[in-house]
Amino acid sequence: MKYIEKLRNSGLRPTKQRLQICEVLFDADKTFHFTINELEKKIKKQINSKISLATVYNTIHAFEKKGYLKQIPINSNQTYFDTNVSDHHHFYDLNDEKLIDLENCDVGPINILKKINGKKIKSVEVLVKLED
Amino acid sequence: MKYIEKLRNSGLRPTKQRLQICEVLFDADKTFHFTINELEKKIKKQINSKISLATVYNTIHAFEKKGYLKQIPINSNQTYFDTNVSDHHHFYDLNDEKLIDLENCDVGPINILKKINGKKIKSVEVLVKLED
DNA sequence: TAACTACTTTATAATGATTCTAAAAAAGTG
DNA sequence: CACTTTTTTAGAATCATTATAAAGTAGTTA
Numbered sequence: 001m002k003y004i005e006k007l008r009n010s011g012l013r014p015t016k017q018r019l020q021i022c023e024v025l026f027d028a029d030k031t032f033h034f035t036i037n038e039l040e041k042k043i044k045k046q047i048n049s050k051i052s053l054a055t056v057y058n059t060i061h062a063f064e065k066k067g068y069l070k071q072i073p074i075n076s077n078q079t080y081f082d083t084n085v086s087d088h089h090h091f092y093d094l095n096d097e098k099l100i101d102l103e104n105c106d107v108g109p110i111n112i113l114k115k116i117n118g119k120k121i122k123s124v125e126v127l128v129k130l131e132d
Numbered sequence: 133m134k135y136i137e138k139l140r141n142s143g144l145r146p147t148k149q150r151l152q153i154c155e156v157l158f159d160a161d162k163t164f165h166f167t168i169n170e171l172e173k174k175i176k177k178q179i180n181s182k183i184s185l186a187t188v189y190n191t192i193h194a195f196e197k198k199g200y201l202k203q204i205p206i207n208s209n210q211t212y213f214d215t216n217v218s219d220h221h222h223f224y225d226l227n228d229e230k231l232i233d234l235e236n237c238d239v240g241p242i243n244i245l246k247k248i249n250g251k252k253i254k255s256v257e258v259l260v261k262l263e264d
Numbered sequence: 265t266a267a268c269t270a271c272t273t274t275a276t277a278a279t280g281a282t283t284c285t286a287a288a289a290a291a292g293t294g
Numbered sequence: 295c296a297c298t299t300t301t302t303t304a305g306a307a308t309c310a311t312t313a314t315a316a317a318g319t320a321g322t323t324a
Contacts, residue, residue: 013291015301036281052303057282071207073259077311078281079207091248102246111240112260116223116232119262126258127205128244130251145320147272168310184274189311209282210310 010066020047021059025069031084033072033099036060039081072099073125089126102128142198152179153191157201163216165204165231168192171213204231205257221258234260 003022007014024039024046034042040056060081063069072080074092080099089107091100110124135154139146156171156178166174172188192213195201204212206224212231221239223232242256 013300015290017302054283054304055302058301073207074205075203075211091246091251093248093251094254100248102244106244106246108243108245109240110242110258112234112238113240114223114234114238116225116262119223119225119264122226122261122263124258124260126242126256128256129254130248131254132251145271147319149273186275186312187273190272 006068012062012066017051017055018059020049020051021056021063023047025063025083028083031082031101033080033082035076035078035080037078074099074127087123089128091128091130093130095130095132102126138200142200144194144198149183149187150191152181152183153188153195155179157195157215160215163214163233165212165214167208167210167212169210206231206259219255221260223260223262225262227262227264234258 001014001019003019003026004014006022007018012018021039021043024043036053036056039060040051040053043051043056060069064071064081067085070082070085072082072090074080074090076097082099082101084101086104088104089102091102092098093100107126110126112121112124133146133151135151135158136146138154139150144150153171153175156175168185168188171192172183172185175183175188192201196203196213199217202214202217204214204222206212206222208229214231214233216233218236220236221234223234224230225232239258242258244253244256
């Protein structure tokens, strides 16, 4: 299993559940966006075993902390995550309530001219809202 | 009352509660960011009467729909609003969990090169996360 | 002013995402 | 294996937000 090392290296024990979640998240052809609920359904369908909802939450948060997932800053009742952890941005289609990736190269360089004392920039994320 | 017209013009009846909320939101020296909870406290302190939580929610959503408030896209357990409805952006201080305005002129021009068929851009919002 | 309609407020209940709990299970270690 | 630490789990708890439905208010027309 290719994920055993990955987990061990980040100080997470490679449990059955975590490895299964890795498969669902990182064996996909393309990166994708998901909510915990959507992910739970996906797991149920793809892997033929049930993982407790609490475990899904725990795992996703652990993975996010380790940088294997990104949270997408958007106002929704549910939290959106992205398996694409490269530096990139998002369209949000207000009508269809769908997220679309917007690669860094599709947005000109962003220059933050204002500086805040004693703070450094961790990330710069652009959300482009779309309507019909 | 200067807000009576404003409300009437947008098809909202100028009720006592709405006018009081207008005062708290728009009579402040500076624009500010708030959650519904923070706003409720502010109302209680500033106006000497209680407005039902449901009314605060209704009013804030009505004002947002009319463009008198903006929702700030950020992942938090609570929704953040901004009385600054000009086209602008935000810093989010991860350590202090605080929002800071980032005016449009403090960010170089943003060019969205990718187009989505049949959709038009409604807004472009930048969130700059800060850490110590 | 009265009568009427449509909208608004309110307290409270319901919802639903997320977190907490504490006991059982699994992983790591010697 | 014996032992410690971490993880999983079901279910309960929390907490922001939304729904409900009854009472109140605004606007309108006469």
